[in-house]
Amino acid sequence: MSQDVIKVTEQLVMPILQDLNAELVDVVFEKEGKNWFLRVFIDKENGIDIEECGIVSEKLSEKLDEEDPVDSPYFLDVSSPGAERPLKKKEDFEKYVGEYVYMKLYEPVEGEKEFEGTLRSFHDEVAEIEIRIKTRRKTLEVPFNKIAKARLAVTFN
Known part of the structure; x- marks a missing residue:
């Protein structure tokens, strides 16, 4: 229904x-x-x-x-969707390259199912996100079909 x-x-x-x-x-x-x-x-x-x-x-x-x-x-x-606007369509990911995002996945990528970071690019149905692990930065490639939920995230630097 x-x-x-x-x-x-x-x-x-x-x-x-x-x-x-x-x-x-x-x-x-x-x-x-x-x-x-x-x-x-x-x-x-x-x-x-x-x-x-x-x-x-x-x-x-x-x-x-x-x-x-x-x-x-x-x-x-x-x-309005507010500051933490959901990213649902491929066009949303293309539009918000460079923004800080939260992602939850259907299955892990490099051992993680949930993370926040900067969306570096979106092409060929793959989101490239730069995450921070303590003082290191790491880039992950996440296939669009593995993304269960994504949204813009508010960060306090």
Whole structure:
């Protein structure tokens, strides 16, 4: 059910986002306590503001009411992905080369399944990430299909 809700939501929100020159970052349909939340994360080149989130929320809510893909009560939340924006698509990795990222893998690369570091490059479906081990720097090559979860990470130097 939740995959269907996500798919329908993605289809409904895309034309709305095109009108605002915004992009869809992620759609999450999850239960917290006894309530269901449909969260839509959007962004654009110079950031998305609260007014634009409100416009998308209003228009998407109308479309969702028409399509009615959710068979239980839920809360719709349209917002910016924030500082720790998820990296989902290959284009996200290409766009954020040079940024500090967090990655969690399906299977280990050089004995590690989770790490933070600087995304040095992304080409041929391989992310090259420079991590720090105490005082040493090490570069790892991570195939895109091994990445379970990735996001921008906040670092305090």
